[in-house]
Amino acid sequence: MSHVPSETTVGVVGGGQLGRMLGEAAAPLGVELVVSDPTPDAPAAPVVRDQIVGDFDDEATVRALAERADYLTFEIELADPDALERVSEATGTPVHPHPETLRLIQDKLVQKRRLRDAGVPVPAFRAVDSVADLRAALEELGYPAMLKAREGGYDGRGNVPVESPDGVGTAFEAIDGPAMVEEFVDYDRELAVMGAVGDGERDTFPVTETIHEAEILRTTCSPARTTEAVRERAREVALDVLDVLSGRGVFGVELFETNGDVLLNEIAPRPHNSGHWTIEGCHTSQFEQHLRGVLGLPLGATDRRGPTASANILGDVETRRQAHLAGVEDALTRDRLALHWYGKHEVYDLRKMGHVTLVGEAEPTALLETVRNAVADLRF
């Protein structure tokens, strides 16, 4: 099917900031978006053709999306792969990435097994269905380790560190369900690579260094401040990961760098926070690339325009309340600084409300300092 501008609609499950930035990328291509999201006037709503209000995993909502769309995709892992598959078959609307990929990624244990079997380097892990399982696994893996719920976690939710044998019972209770435990990786650095799969082609964006605090992404820079050999290895691993996934679109591949090698951390079957910098930093953004992939258009150039850093604007309030961001004038006095606001009506502590990006000629460390200072000028 060829892409005729204004005649191609993509239905997106999820209308958060990723849906919003997909919407910003869609208009120039002549692609119209309809999104579904349970929150009325979701972040994407003002910039897309329409929003259908409904839960991410509600099949009738997915069906309504499909009936208005030429392609289906999703920007959140809470989408239901079974519903997507049934609706796609019933309506003939292709869905990308393939729901099988979503199913694979939703279950962290299944994901890790499949990746390990495909030769992707992953931390040592064990399945955990009981306190006894966990205790036995930790005798092999040692302490500390990370207990992870098999399903439903994101931004560090659903992850519980186990520091010593005394903490085993409490950790298992906190997860309270099917889990896996992973060896603690004493990493030197966290890296991420956005991969892209098109119609018979695949590519990666430049390797990104990701800096988390309390498991929430704070800043990124590209190039990552590591060796060229590690960057090349990260790219290889990302391409190996793409081989395991099916369907088109972009995929976020999160990695640990440890002792000059890399280990896979997690995969996101969609645009990812670690790739937001590509909007200004690369010749094609991850959002345009996702749409090009879903539509089967030629993938765009992924080369970097220049060294780039980004910083998230996170909620810094004690109680949930209406979002009211002050300090924009101050932040924007910085040359070349770009603001991205997500349009969320309410702010709560550590909620991702927007981000800033800076493309420069300076070293990543200097760029990081500038974006951090810019965000420090902003307050709710």
Added chain:
Amino acid sequence: MSHVPSETTVGVVGGGQLGRMLGEAAAPLGVELVVSDPTPDAPAAPVVRDQIVGDFDDEATVRALAERADYLTFEIELADPDALERVSEATGTPVHPHPETLRLIQDKLVQKRRLRDAGVPVPAFRAVDSVADLRAALEELGYPAMLKAREGGYDGRGNVPVESPDGVGTAFEAIDGPAMVEEFVDYDRELAVMGAVGDGERDTFPVTETIHEAEILRTTCSPARTTEAVRERAREVALDVLDVLSGRGVFGVELFETNGDVLLNEIAPRPHNSGHWTIEGCHTSQFEQHLRGVLGLPLGATDRRGPTASANILGDVETRRQAHLAGVEDALTRDRLALHWYGKHEVYDLRKMGHVTLVGEAEPTALLETVRNAVADLRF
């Protein structure tokens, strides 16, 4: 007034492609747009908060816009400066640029007089209210010359060349109203400079070479293929032009290059086709810059990311009909090529339907060849 994301709405008179690209630039800044346009589902409609259907010069429509907006602006010269001024005063909603600027620019004779008086180099011109005026003026200015309607012309409409004394009567009849006649400028090249006025600051984007055919812009490249001295002179003249205008926003300054100097051709009090390349080609686009200007935010960096060319996608059909663009896959096989579709439902001959842009490391001439070839792959 400070800019609070999601709480700032800009009302835009006009919802064509300029309104659409303003909408694309507005979302990241957390600025919401409401546009007014007589055509339902105008190009901007799918990417902005709302469209009010109404004529550009209808005061009730402007009033409805103002009542929903914190700032008013316009993306078309057909806006009515008197209505804008009255509504702005009645509602307290600031309008940028100032309606006085619109008034000045709408009348080509008044515009040229004011610019000449301010020391801006303009071609020799005379007011023309009758055939006798025209004949007398041409005895001084010589043949050929360009007769221009004082009001209402764009894309070469309202401009009639007068080749010889035999053509005087026919030319005057074609205009049939208040006019001016301008000496024929045997230019070497056409240039354009986008100027930007913020709150107490002003700047220019890099000088652009504009290539017209039958008075319609076809392609642009930046840097312009001329000397550094001419580029510097063009920038100086553009800054002198900004001094004559009032209110904030971006302004298109079209120039003739002749014998190593420049002469002013025309001014647009809004983003302009000659600046579309800035979306990819500069660190801040003319559209974001216009919004920053209108809101009084710090102006963004106008430096060029790299040599850039753009080409318009023009209607190539004999009769007006539904727009259906084929060949997008072929055009997009070119590395780094960006597509911009305007979302117009109908196409007619030479209608501006979209554009493509390429930022590269190559010389402008090579980039121009690539964008021309890309557009040649597209057909309605």
